[in-house]
Amino acid sequence: KPDLSRTYGEINLEGNKIAHGDFGYSAEGFVNAPISSNMAARVVAWYRRDGGYIDNIEGTRTYPSSGITISNNDPSDPDLDLAEDDYNDVYTYGARAALRIELNENWTITPQIMGQKQKSYGSFAEERGLGELETMQFWYEKADDRWWQAALTVEGKLGNFDVTYAGSFMRRQVD
Secondary structure: OOOOOOOEEEEEEEEEEOOOOOEEEEEEEEEEEEEEOOEEEEEEEEEEEEOOOOEEOOOEEEOOOOOOEEEOEOOOOHHHEOOEOOOOOEEEEEEEEEEEEEOOOOOEEEEEEEEEEEEEEOOOOOOOOOOOOEEOOOOOOEEEEEEEEEEEEEEEEEOOEEEEEEEEEEEEEEO
16 A cells, blocks of 8 residues: 655566476566655566466368368468477556545545456367377467456444445456
């Protein structure tokens, strides 16, 4: 949450290697800054790449009704150039911004907005009859998950009672 006391921030970096798979990494950071004596903002951002570990092995498929054979490793056709090692990688990035407003010694308002986008490629399952962590796919596979959320928290006192309102609205689209 935003902090009225001082300006500060932090950055974290990570590198990793998935067993039997590819390299991954992440970067995340935040900045906190007072805007006035009763208001502060905090902004957070992140980016992450998870390396793949499933291999889409080269293969062919023959359609019995037409006799046509296709390959999933055809560099002349981008839609059929699909065979690759560690092909199920995931990319995630997002941000959050929050504002803290102390109206007086009894009441505080904290609005915030946050969003994230995640793109994943490939399949996360191995196929029966093939090697360990292998699949043979003939169509481009991808998922796109994105969302954003706006929230508001109001905290205060009414006599001897603590009052808190917390509400939010979220919108999400998954393709």
